Amino acid sequence: HWVCKYCPFDEGFSASVELGGGYVSDDSSKFGEYTGLNRQGGFAVGNAWARYRNKDGRWYDLTLSDLGLDSRSLSASGGKQGTYKLFLGYKETPHFITDAALSPFLGIGTGNLTLPSGWVPSTTTGTMPALAASLHGVDLETKRRTFDLGGIFTPVVHWEFGVKFRHEEKTGTRGMGGAFVFTASQLGTPVDYDTNQIDISAAYSVPRFQARFAYYGSIFKNNEQTLAWANPFVPFVAGATSGELGLAPSNQFHQFTASAAYKFDKRTQATADIAFGRMTQDEAFLPYTDNSTLATTPLPRGSLDGRVNTLSGNLRVTSALTDKLRVNASFTYDDRDNRTPQSVYD
Numbered sequence: 001h002w003v004c005k006y007c008p009f010d011e012g013f014s015a016s017v018e019l020g021g022g023y024v025s026d027d028s029s030k031f032g033e034y035t036g037l038n039r040q041g042g043f044a045v046g047n048a049w050a051r052y053r054n055k056d057g058r059w060y061d062l063t064l065s066d067l068g069l070d071s072r073s074l075s076a077s078g079g080k081q082g083t084y085k086l087f088l089g090y091k092e093t094p095h096f097i098t099d100a101a102l103s104p105f106l107g108i109g110t111g112n113l114t115l116p117s118g119w120v121p122s123t124t125t126g127t128m129p130a131l132a133a134s135l136h137g138v139d140l141e142t143k144r145r146t147f148d149l150g151g152i153f154t155p156v157v158h159w160e161f162g163v164k165f166r167h168e169e170k171t172g173t174r175g176m177g178g179a180f181v182f183t184a185s186q187l188g189t190p191v192d193y194d195t196n197q198i199d200i201s202a203a204y205s206v207p208r209f210q211a212r213f214a215y216y217g218s219i220f221k222n223n224e225q226t227l228a229w230a231n232p233f234v235p236f237v238a239g240a241t242s243g244e245l246g247l248a249p250s251n252q253f254h255q256f257t258a259s260a261a262y263k264f265d266k267r268t269q270a271t272a273d274i275a276f277g278r279m280t281q282d283e284a285f286l287p288y289t290d291n292s293t294l295a296t297t298p299l300p301r302g303s304l305d306g307r308v309n310t311l312s313g314n315l316r317v318t319s320a321l322t323d324k325l326r327v328n329a330s331f332t333y334d335d336r337d338n339r340t341p342q343s344v345y346d
Contacts, residue, residue, distance in 0.1 A: 019046055149165045239293030268320075
């Protein structure tokens with residue numbers, strides 16, 4: 001038994017805090033596209049970290065970054081070496097697309113865009129009498145908020161279990177085009193997404209054999225399913241005074257995977273993995289048209305009832321026959337089975 005005097009153990013608590021300020025000379029969405037430094041003026045600089053270690057293997061870390069900006073983040077983790085690890089995270093990610101857009105539409109940021117009272121439609125924008133007076137500034141920007149929570153556990157020898165949960169919110173407004181045959185409008189489209197993801201895994205490892213089993217799930221929800229807007233042009237078809245678009249549909253994805261590796265000897269080893277997944281989407285269909293003057297047949301069904309099954313697998317054997325000759329053999333299987341029912345649409 002000996003102690004390395006040149007390897008001191010960093011025991012106890014330590015921390016650092018950084019405070020300051022900065023200044024942005026001009027407004028620029030591009031300059032601060034993903035940071036939040038898009039507006040002229042001052043901003044605060046705030047960063048901090050803290051850590052704790054002790055000789056029984058327990059440790060804790062805390063990091064705070066960019067607290068004065070829209071791109072702020074926090075991460076915390078801790079545990080006991082060889083036994084468990086827990087972690088928690090939060091991050092904001094802005095996307096400033098432009099602050100120079102102009103639009104006559106009211107209600108931007110919602111699913112229903114209207115025109116000012118007294119609007120007189122025309123065949124071109126140049127002959128719309130109320131267009132210039134109705135234009136107002138629109139900020140096209142989104143913000144993503146991400147929450148992470150999870151842990152890794154090794155309760156018994158050779159086994160490791162993990163779980164991770166992520167919740168993501170994305171809100172804001174972005175641009176999108178909407179058309180009536182020969183005329184089109186740029187629309188401020190609402191963004192209001194929720195995404196939940198979960199990873200669960202179990203891994204087994206001994207010197208010559210390793211295996212891992214896992215489940216991954218992703219559930220996406222769009223809280224704004226449609227965008228309706230008033231037609232600012234003279235209708236090409238009678239009654240076409242408004243339009244409606246379907247936005248990104250809510251959907252789910254689930255997948256189970258298994259993988260293994262075995263070392264026969266120092267020259268030969270084999271690996272294999274298999275994954276089964278299912279994607280589903282069952283958002284309600286919009287009607288053929290919201291123009292009541294047009295006669296249409298009923299939709300063949302009310303929603304997509306979409307389902308796609310996936311199955312993939314890989315098997316690979318590698319052997320070094322000599323120091324200068326290596327032989328590889330592999331087999332790959334990939335199947336995508338679209339079970340979405342088919343129908344005839346007018």
